[in-house]
Amino acid sequence: MSTATRPTTPAPARTGYEVERIRRNFPILSRRVHGKPLVYLDNAASTQKPSAVLDVVKTFYENSYANVHRGVHALSVEASDAYEKARERARAFINAAEAREIVFVRGTTEGINLVAQTYGRANVHRGDEVVISALEHHSNIVPWQILCEEKGAKLRVAPIDERGQIRLEELEKLLSEKTRIVAVSHISNALGTANPIRRIVEMAHSHGIPVLVDGAQAVPRIPVDVRELDVDFYTFSGHKMYAPTGVGVLYAKAKLLEAMPPYQGGGDMISSVTFEKTTYNILPFKFEAGTPNIAGAVGLAAAIDYLSAIGMDAVEAHEDDLLSYATERISAIPGLTIIGTAEDKAAVLSFTLEGIHPHDIGTVLDREGIAVRTGHHCAQPVMDFFKIPATTRASFGLYNTRGEVDALVKGIGKVLEMFRT
Amino acid sequence: MSTDLRDLYQEVILDHSKRPRNFKPLPGANRSAEGYNPLCGDRETVYLTLEGDRVRDVAFQGSGCAISTASASMMTERVKGMTKKDAEALFERFRALITGAGTPGGGPDLEKLEVFSGVREYPVRIKCATLPWHTLKAALNGEGKTVSTELSEGPPAESGGA
Numbered sequence: 372m373s374t375a376t377r378p379t380t381p382a383p384a385r386t387g388y389e390v391e392r393i394r395r396n397f398p399i400l401s402r403r404v405h406g407k408p409l410v411y412l413d414n415a416a417s418t419q420k421p422s423a424v425l426d427v428v429k430t431f432y433e434n435s436y437a438n439v440h441r442g443v444h445a446l447s448v449e450a451s452d453a454y455e456k457a458r459e460r461a462r463a464f465i466n467a468a469e470a471r472e473i474v475f476v477r478g479t480t481e482g483i484n485l486v487a488q489t490y491g492r493a494n495v496h497r498g499d500e501v502v503i504s505a506l507e508h509h510s511n512i513v514p515w516q517i518l519c520e521e522k523g524a525k526l527r528v529a530p531i532d533e534r535g536q537i538r539l540e541e542l543e544k545l546l547s548e549k550t551r552i553v554a555v556s557h558i559s560n561a562l563g564t565a566n567p568i569r570r571i572v573e574m575a576h577s578h579g580i581p582v583l584v585d586g587a588q589a590v591p592r593i594p595v596d597v598r599e600l601d602v603d604f605y606t607f608s609g610h611k612m613y614a615p616t617g618v619g620v621l622y623a624k625a626k627l628l629e630a631m632p633p634y635q636g637g638g639d640m641i642s643s644v645t646f647e648k649t650t651y652n653i654l655p656f657k658f659e660a661g662t663p664n665i666a667g668a669v670g671l672a673a674a675i676d677y678l679s680a681i682g683m684d685a686v687e688a689h690e691d692d693l694l695s696y697a698t699e700r701i702s703a704i705p706g707l708t709i710i711g712t713a714e715d716k717a718a719v720l721s722f723t724l725e726g727i728h729p730h731d732i733g734t735v736l737d738r739e740g741i742a743v744r745t746g747h748h749c750a751q752p753v754m755d756f757f758k759i760p761a762t763t764r765a766s767f768g769l770y771n772t773r774g775e776v777d778a779l780v781k782g783i784g785k786v787l788e789m790f791r792t
Numbered sequence: 793m794s795t796d797l798r799d800l801y802q803e804v805i806l807d808h809s810k811r812p813r814n815f816k817p818l819p820g821a822n823r824s825a826e827g828y829n830p831l832c833g834d835r836e837t838v839y840l841t842l843e844g845d846r847v848r849d850v851a852f853q854g855s856g857c858a859i860s861t862a863s864a865s866m867m868t869e870r871v872k873g874m875t876k877k878d879a880e881a882l883f884e885r886f887r888a889l890i891t892g893a894g895t896p897g898g899g900p901d902l903e904k905l906e907v908f909s910g911v912r913e914y915p916v917r918i919k920c921a922t923l924p925w926h927t928l929k930a931a932l933n934g935e936g937k938t939v940s941t942e943l944s945e946g947p948p949a950e951s952g953g954a
Contacts, residue, residue: 728857730832738797746832760833760855789801
């Protein structure tokens with residue numbers, strides 16, 4: 372207890388990163404919850420939105436909204452232009468070679484399902500294998516299970532070690548002439564582990580196997596360069612990177628996208644339709660059936676601009692500082708165990724408190740205005756590995772402060788006060 | 793500690809969560825059922841010795857939060873000796889208490905179970921309190937399947953997102 376309530380440590384003056392100014396960009400951060408200032412530490416689930424994003428979406432609807440790629444009228448031209456500019460912003464942000472390699476999807480989940488249902492269905496056959504890791508979110512497990520079940524293929528799972536890191540030597544052993552794809556997360560949502568994607572890609576490519584990376588937790592946290600990583604597929608969500616919900620990106624190498632069958636049929640994904648034969652549209656439109664989330668894409672571009680203005684290196688450094696500060700402070704709490712202690716780790720802190728259930732921790736913290744996630748974080752196999760039903764997870768974003776870490780530690784002190792005495 | 797949290801975590805509830813009563817396997821039980829909350833991974837098993845229509849003995853085991861553990865503990869104390877019909881009527885009254893619905897007439901009084909009235913201010917925790925009761929009901933009715941909270945009342949305790 373004494374360690375949990377010791378005086379707070381002031382944030383060091385870090386040059387160039389003005390977190391208080393950043394906080395003012397996010398209107399929601401000034402609200403109170405249960406009479407306390409909001410301390411939002413559920414960023415791995417979803418992030419809050421800066422005015423820069425909210426204003427752009429509103430202005431777009433007020434001034435330039437119409438359907439895209441359809442009309443000859445001015446608004447349709449403006450909307451199409453804004454939508455395609457958003458695609459270009461997304462391309463530049465992850466350093467893809469061409470804008471046509473950027474497919475807008477609803478989010479990471481749809482990106483993975485798209486690959487499983489198109490590339491997967493065309494290339495995975497009876498007796499083949501799909502390799503994932505034991506760290507994956509359900510969204511990078513279930514689409515592959517569905518595919519494997521349909522095709523009579525086998526899902527192979529690379530194990531993790533007790534720190535929550537993929538055992539690379541075991542992953543390598545799973546790669547064979549039967550393997551059709553390797554699908555792994557860049558950063559684990561449940562544990563924060565940052566996986567060595569470059570090495571995994573090298574391993575897979577040496578066997579001629581393509582790699583899909585779930586980048587949902589990575590794109591908002593670290594600089595991502597898909598060409599440097601040499602990944603074949605990379606997918607991420609807008610809502611976890613300070614953009615609106617319902618929009619995300621699937622990046623794939625053009626060569627792969629060209630060979631893949633379409634995902635959904637409908638308008639915009641075709642170049643001509645007769646009852647006898649339909650010719651599909653060129654990339655990326657072949658994969659974007661129906662009216663897309665136009666305003667969402669425009670909002671995503673605004674979020675990319677916002678992140679770029681701060682700089683992803685600066686965001687990463689800030690979150691690393693929060694992680695090491697939070698790790699040090701909560702490690703001192705008696706009976707607290709951090710789940711996931713990878714050497715390379717992002718600002719996601721999962722923990723258990725001996726004898727106290729995460730739901731009770733979450734309820735007490737909520738009354739202190741502190742939003743954390745409790746549960747299995749859509750990663751039940753990870754919980755099973757650590758033989759726990761659930762954890763409490765504090766995940767940090769670019770607007771969090773050391774003062775909020777202190778609030779968390781104080782909140783945990785209140786939890787102990789209630790349940791340990 | 794804020795006063796409203798004390799409405800949820802009353803002393804009696806904390807006491808039962810830390811020292812659950814009838815927390816053991818029940819040798820000679822002729823009925824049992826497992827309750828599962830897939831959203832938080834909580835699992836508990838309720839064991840019954842049913843003699844005719846009467847609960848002669850009852851116990852439970854498993855892992856859960858303070859609310860579900862205390863609810864199970866106090867439930868076992870209360871329903872021991874009751875008829876199946878009374879135990880089920882009591883569940884209805886208990887459910888009405890914590891969901892804030894009108895109390896149905898008939899059946900035994902809630903008595904000590906009134907301490908769970910604070911749960912109604914925490915809708916996401918309703919399932920924690922009802923899980924043991926759903927499990928008891930399944931055991932009483934000899935349903936061998938696992939009872940899941942996702943087939944019962946209240947909003948989900950958490951969404952399926954990341």
